[in-house]
Amino acid sequence: MGVSPQPEEASESRLWHITLSVAGDGAPLGDVRRALEQLAHDHPFLLTSRYANDHAEIRYWEEARDLHDAAAVALRLWGEHRASANLPPWEIVGLEVIGRETYHQRIAEGYGRPPASPVGVHPF
Numbered sequence: 001m002g003v004s005p006q007p008e009e010a011s012e013s014r015l016w017h018i019t020l021s022v023a024g025d026g027a028p029l030g031d032v033r034r035a036l037e038q039l040a041h042d043h044p045f046l047l048t049s050r051y052a053n054d055h056a057e058i059r060y061w062e063e064a065r066d067l068h069d070a071a072a073v074a075l076r077l078w079g080e081h082r083a084s085a086n087l088p089p090w091e092i093v094g095l096e097v098i099g100r101e102t103y104h105q106r107i108a109e110g111y112g113r114p115p116a117s118p119v120g121v122h123p124f
Contacts, residue, residue, distance in 0.1 A: 013063045016070035017096075017103040022078055023055035024090030029123070031086070032056065036121045038085035043077065049121045055090070062097075071097045 032051045039058070040046040046060045058077075064070035078092055098106075 013065055015100040016062045016064055016067065017098050017100065018058075018060050018062050018070065018074045019094070019096040020058045020074055020077060020092060021055065021094030022058070022088075022090040023093045024088055026053040027088040029053050032088060033121055033123075035085050035087045039081050039087065040121060042081055042085055048119055050124050051121065052124045055093075061100075067097055067099070071095060 029051070032053060036049040036051055036056060036058075040049065043060070045062065046058065048059050050057045062070045062073055064073060074095055074097060075092060078087060078090070081087060082089070
């Protein structure tokens with residue numbers, strides 16, 4: 001007879017790799033860069049951002065109980081930081097949430113982009 005997990009064990013947080021894509025009307029590149037740098041300062045788990053004048057991609061790790069929680073937090077990130085980071089009024093156009101094991105498996109198999117390097121805010 002197996003031992004079933006305790007409720008505390010079942011609700012432990014895990015790491016999720018998030019890729020959030022946003023797009024909208026063009027904005028000055030310097031303004032976009034400054035806004036993404038402020039977002040990285042406000043959200044310390046931000047790994048890297050790539051940007052152009054009309055779109056950006058943000059990649060980071062999120063700690064959450066499950067995929068649903070990680071996705072919910074990711075979907076709120078842009079809107080919650082729009083004013084404090086002076087982000088452009090762009091909309092979320094893409095979201096990928098994958099578990100740490102899947103992320104590392106993809107990298108090991110040669111699929112997907114390797115870990116963000118260099119870390120920070122960079123143009124496309």
